Amino acid sequence: MSLLGDLRKKIAAVAGSVSEQIQSARLAIEAARNERRQLLRAPLPLAEIDERIDGVVEREGAEWLQKHAAELLRTNRYLTRALAQWDGRGAIEVPGTGDADFFGLLCAGAPAFAAETLRALIRRVEFTAGAPSSDRPKLIAAIEARLAALEHEEEALVDELNAGGLMTFQHRPEVVQRRSDAARARELEEQRVADRRARQAAVDAQMEAPQPGYLARERPDKTQY
Amino acid sequence: MAKTITPPAETFSERLAKILALLVGGGPGRLRLDARTESGIGHVQLDIDRVEPGWMPIPLLRLIEEGNDWFVQFQPAIAAAGGEAPPLRMEIAFARFKFPMQLKRRMNVADADAKRAILQRLEGFAARPTVIIDAVDEIVALWKLAAPLDFRHEQRAQIYLLQDNLAMALNATTAPQEQRKYHATTMETNHRPDSVAANSPLSWLPLCGRHRFAGAHAARPLVKILNLDSSRVYTADALHTATAGAAVPQLDGGKK
Known part of the structure; x- marks a missing residue:
């Protein structure tokens, strides 16, 4: 070869x-x-999930009540019309019983049952827990x-x-991007500093130019303090 | 033979930045500037966290650039940053000397002798000023205070006492008592920086300016910074002592 x-x-x-x-x-x-x-x-370890359940139930229940409690009493179609009014007429209808709201309803109405349900459900799901939070x-x-x-x-x-x-x-692409951003930022900063320096120099030149006329002589410029 | 290297002279901007740093002092503050230009009078508040050495704050630079004929003054009371009623503090003590103007060639010009006498008087004073500003019809001497004085508390009385003592010891211009009362009342009820009345003892002091005067082709600076030594810092007590030891000058403005 x-x-x-x-x-x-x-x-x-x-x-x-x-x-x-x-x-x-x-x-x-x-x-x-x-x-x-x-x-x-x-996912968090099971023990930690259990600890969280009561808090979640309480929060969901409170949110549901905040959103729907007024409706329960105000409208004549809903729950309290049949249960709380003296004539007890009408069919029971629960406001906001979509999927998300139904869980809220449970949390508000039966928090212990809701928490128990969650605990049971989480145990029926297979998952590998990660480190504790x-x-x-x-x-x-x-x-x-x-x-x-x-x-x-x-x-x-x-x-x-x-x-x-x-x-x-x-x-790597992120290195290329970072370096390009840094170079651009440096360039802009240099440009900004140069622009500011030039503007300041122009003002300095105006202020430090020799003063014309007799007025200059009248002013105690040379006074040494 | 060793060569003597003369450091480059400080530029106007550098000196201005130094004065602003002295005025703002230890903490972030809101410094009020008053700009008079051909088009009128404008007030600018500079929010200054930190004065960069050698750099004029951008709003001040813009102010100077935009005015053809302009004159910028400042209020020595600094409003601390933040809050609706930020407390006022004073980082410097000052004395201002108004001097007579003479009519020469149909123009008002400063009485050079009076001005020289004032500078001599300052030179003889035990506490030499940190900054001396020479404006059109007045000289202002500033003394940097080691600890700022706060207008909100009993220190307000100390501020007035200090200003009075400096004025008396150096025969400087002081504000009439009734103006001061008005100022104090305003300050009691209203702690905004605007409440520093225009005619109060803390009225506007010259900072910089330029004027394109009649009969000349170039602009003439209206304010000069004659002396600036940032290392000269005084406690209020040291200034009181210096004023106590000063001989009260004649009341003729130093004129022979």
Whole structure:
């Protein structure tokens, strides 16, 4: 094999190895992001869900009452017409008995039953619980720190390879976007500072120009205090 | 032989920024500026969190740029930021010296001798001013206070006493008693920055200005900052002591 051919083969091998390294760094970044996403989305442990149920029932019941209690008494078609009026005429009709409101109705009317129903229902659903909510901030912070280190490492690796000049690699899209935004912001800031400097210099020049006429001599400009 | 390197002279903007920093002092504040231009009088409130060294605040820069003939003054009372009735505080003590104008070549010009006498008087004063501003018909000396005085409390009396003592020791211009009473009453009932009456002892002090006067082709600055030393900071007590030790000058405005 010719010397050039041999060299090409070696370069291709190095390029392949470097590409694999970058690819592996990016996979590690993606894995850390997935881990964070899963941690954020994972259901809470059953014990914690149980603790929340009473609060949810109370809140839903209060919201339902706030929305519909006035209707119950005001209209002649609804619940209290048949039950609370002296003549007791008419059929019972419950306001707001759509799917969402029906749960509210239960929470308002029979909170213990609603809570019990929820507890029973949650036990009939199969799910894999994640970490308790008290542990999550710490876990998320740890993943984010690892993610930041991985991102930084990958970015530095690409920068270093590109600086070598032998091969060119594209940065991740978010890095390209961030750098472009930063460059634009820097440019705008420089432009703003230059504009302000020029405007200020114009005012300074007007204010510091030698004063014409005899008035200037009358003023104690040279007074040393 | 070692070369003496002369530091570049401070620009007008840099000096203005220094004065604004002195006026605003320790905290965010709302400084009132009054701009007189050919087109009339306008009031501007500068909300200043921090004065950037060397930079005029943009609203002031715009004000100066937009006026052809203009004169900008400030009120030494700073309204603290926030709230509907922000408290007023004073970061500086001041003395103002009005001097006679002479008619020369059909124009009113400052009496240079009187002006020189005032500057000499300030030079002889035990507490040298932090800033001296030389305006068209007056000189204003400012003393930066180590701790701002608050108008809301008993310090208001201290402010007036300090101003009176400075005025008396240096033969500066002071406000008539009835004006002060009016001002104090207004302040009692209304703590807004607007309540600093225009003719009160805290009326407008010159900051900068330019005038295109008749018979000349160039604009003439109306205000000059003669002296500015931000390191000169005084407690109210130190100023009281300095005024107590000062010989009361003659009441002829220093004229021979």
